[in-house]
Amino acid sequence: MDEKVVVEQEVPDVDELEDVSTTNKSDKTGKTFSQEELTKEIQARVRREQGKFKVERDAWTAEKENLVSQSQEYETVIKEFITEKSKDFAPALKALFDKLSVKEQWDYLKNPDFVVQGSEKKNMPHTPKVGEQEQPQFHRTQQI
Numbered sequence: 838m839d840e841k842v843v844v845e846q847e848v849p850d851v852d853e854l855e856d857v858s859t860t861n862k863s864d865k866t867g868k869t870f871s872q873e874e875l876t877k878e879i880q881a882r883v884r885r886e887q888g889k890f891k892v893e894r895d896a897w898t899a900e901k902e903n904l905v906s907q908s909q910e911y912e913t914v915i916k917e918f919i920t921e922k923s924k925d926f927a928p929a930l931k932a933l934f935d936k937l938s939v940k941e942q943w944d945y946l947k948n949p950d951f952v953v954q955g956s957e958k959k960n961m962p963h964t965p966k967v968g969e970q971e972q973p974q975f976h977r978t979q980q981i
Contacts, residue, residue: 912939915939915943918946919942919943919946922946923942
Protein backbone atom coordinates (compact mmCIF):
# COMPACT_ATOMS: atom_id res chain seq x y z
CA MET A 838 0.00 0.00 0.00
CA ASP A 839 2.95 2.22 -0.57
CA GLU A 840 1.40 4.56 -3.06
CA LYS A 841 3.31 7.59 -4.14
CA VAL A 842 1.17 10.66 -4.53
CA VAL A 843 2.52 13.62 -6.40
CA VAL A 844 1.22 16.98 -5.33
CA GLU A 845 1.32 19.56 -8.07
CA GLN A 846 1.99 23.14 -7.11
CA GLU A 847 1.77 26.22 -9.18
CA VAL A 848 5.06 27.99 -9.49
CA PRO A 849 4.55 31.74 -9.44
CA ASP A 850 6.07 33.86 -12.16
CA VAL A 851 9.24 35.77 -11.44
CA ASP A 852 7.29 39.05 -11.54
CA GLU A 853 4.96 37.79 -8.81
CA LEU A 854 7.93 36.80 -6.66
CA GLU A 855 9.39 40.28 -6.92
CA ASP A 856 6.03 41.79 -6.02
CA VAL A 857 5.74 39.55 -2.97
CA SER A 858 9.18 40.52 -1.77
CA THR A 859 8.31 44.22 -1.85
CA THR A 860 5.01 43.82 0.00
CA ASN A 861 4.50 43.69 3.73
CA LYS A 862 6.21 40.53 5.02
CA SER A 863 3.75 40.07 7.88
CA ASP A 864 0.90 39.50 5.34
CA LYS A 865 0.55 35.70 4.90
CA THR A 866 -1.36 34.50 1.84
CA GLY A 867 -1.09 30.72 2.30
CA LYS A 868 -1.83 28.19 4.99
CA THR A 869 0.80 25.95 6.45
CA PHE A 870 -0.28 22.29 6.60
CA SER A 871 0.94 19.69 9.00
CA GLN A 872 1.88 16.29 7.58
CA GLU A 873 -1.33 14.76 8.98
CA GLU A 874 -3.53 17.43 7.41
CA LEU A 875 -1.71 17.08 4.10
CA THR A 876 -2.17 13.29 4.15
CA LYS A 877 -5.90 13.64 4.87
CA GLU A 878 -6.32 16.18 2.08
CA ILE A 879 -4.48 13.96 -0.39
CA GLN A 880 -6.54 10.90 0.58
CA ALA A 881 -9.78 12.86 0.17
CA ARG A 882 -8.71 14.03 -3.27
CA VAL A 883 -7.70 10.49 -4.28
CA ARG A 884 -11.14 9.19 -3.20
CA ARG A 885 -12.87 11.91 -5.27
CA GLU A 886 -10.76 11.07 -8.32
CA GLN A 887 -11.36 7.34 -7.88
CA GLY A 888 -15.11 8.02 -7.78
CA LYS A 889 -14.86 9.89 -11.10
CA PHE A 890 -12.80 7.10 -12.62
CA LYS A 891 -15.26 4.47 -11.37
CA VAL A 892 -18.11 6.19 -13.21
CA GLU A 893 -16.05 6.37 -16.39
CA ARG A 894 -14.91 2.75 -15.99
CA ASP A 895 -18.51 1.57 -15.54
CA ALA A 896 -19.60 3.46 -18.67
CA TRP A 897 -16.70 1.97 -20.64
CA THR A 898 -17.49 -1.54 -19.36
CA ALA A 899 -21.14 -1.20 -20.42
CA GLU A 900 -20.09 -0.01 -23.89
CA LYS A 901 -17.59 -2.86 -24.17
CA GLU A 902 -20.27 -5.43 -23.26
CA ASN A 903 -22.58 -3.92 -25.89
CA LEU A 904 -19.87 -4.14 -28.57
CA VAL A 905 -18.97 -7.72 -27.62
CA SER A 906 -22.63 -8.71 -27.83
CA GLN A 907 -23.00 -7.09 -31.26
CA SER A 908 -19.84 -8.72 -32.58
CA GLN A 909 -21.04 -12.14 -31.38
CA GLU A 910 -24.35 -11.63 -33.23
CA TYR A 911 -22.53 -10.69 -36.43
CA GLU A 912 -20.17 -13.64 -36.08
CA THR A 913 -23.16 -15.99 -35.71
CA VAL A 914 -24.72 -14.64 -38.90
CA ILE A 915 -21.43 -14.92 -40.81
CA LYS A 916 -20.87 -18.48 -39.56
CA GLU A 917 -24.35 -19.46 -40.77
CA PHE A 918 -23.54 -17.97 -44.19
CA ILE A 919 -20.21 -19.80 -44.33
CA THR A 920 -21.86 -23.09 -43.33
CA GLU A 921 -24.46 -22.68 -46.07
CA LYS A 922 -21.86 -21.88 -48.74
CA SER A 923 -19.45 -24.64 -47.72
CA LYS A 924 -21.94 -27.47 -47.23
CA ASP A 925 -21.22 -28.97 -50.67
CA PHE A 926 -17.45 -29.13 -50.21
CA ALA A 927 -15.78 -32.50 -50.37
CA PRO A 928 -15.21 -33.95 -46.86
CA ALA A 929 -11.41 -33.62 -47.07
CA LEU A 930 -11.65 -30.01 -48.23
CA LYS A 931 -14.36 -29.25 -45.66
CA ALA A 932 -12.07 -30.52 -42.87
CA LEU A 933 -9.28 -28.21 -44.02
CA PHE A 934 -11.64 -25.28 -44.62
CA ASP A 935 -13.07 -25.58 -41.10
CA LYS A 936 -9.57 -25.18 -39.62
CA LEU A 937 -9.35 -21.64 -41.03
CA SER A 938 -10.45 -18.65 -38.98
CA VAL A 939 -13.86 -17.13 -39.70
CA LYS A 940 -12.21 -14.16 -41.42
CA GLU A 941 -10.11 -16.40 -43.67
CA GLN A 942 -13.16 -18.50 -44.56
CA TRP A 943 -15.09 -15.32 -45.36
CA ASP A 944 -12.24 -14.01 -47.53
CA TYR A 945 -12.10 -17.24 -49.54
CA LEU A 946 -15.85 -17.38 -50.07
CA LYS A 947 -16.19 -13.77 -51.18
CA ASN A 948 -13.28 -14.11 -53.63
CA PRO A 949 -14.81 -14.84 -57.09
CA ASP A 950 -11.64 -16.70 -58.14
CA PHE A 951 -12.15 -19.25 -55.35
CA VAL A 952 -14.14 -22.01 -57.01
CA VAL A 953 -14.13 -25.44 -55.51
CA GLN A 954 -14.47 -28.20 -58.06
CA GLY A 955 -17.37 -30.42 -57.22
CA SER A 956 -18.98 -27.86 -54.93
CA GLU A 957 -21.53 -26.92 -57.56
CA LYS A 958 -24.15 -29.52 -58.30
CA LYS A 959 -23.91 -30.31 -61.95
CA ASN A 960 -26.76 -31.75 -63.92
CA MET A 961 -25.95 -34.71 -66.08
CA PRO A 962 -26.41 -34.04 -69.77
CA HIS A 963 -29.52 -35.41 -71.36
CA THR A 964 -29.04 -38.87 -72.85
CA PRO A 965 -30.39 -38.88 -76.38
CA LYS A 966 -32.89 -41.53 -77.36
CA VAL A 967 -32.48 -43.68 -80.40
CA GLY A 968 -33.68 -41.84 -83.44
CA GLU A 969 -33.42 -38.37 -81.84
CA GLN A 970 -30.03 -37.79 -83.30
CA GLU A 971 -28.18 -39.25 -86.13
CA GLN A 972 -25.97 -42.03 -84.84
CA PRO A 973 -22.32 -41.76 -85.79
CA GLN A 974 -21.20 -44.22 -88.41
CA PHE A 975 -17.94 -45.97 -87.76
CA HIS A 976 -16.02 -47.22 -90.80
CA ARG A 977 -13.51 -49.91 -90.34
CA THR A 978 -10.60 -49.96 -92.65
CA GLN A 979 -8.61 -53.07 -92.95
CA GLN A 980 -4.92 -52.91 -93.56
CA ILE A 981 -2.97 -55.82 -94.82
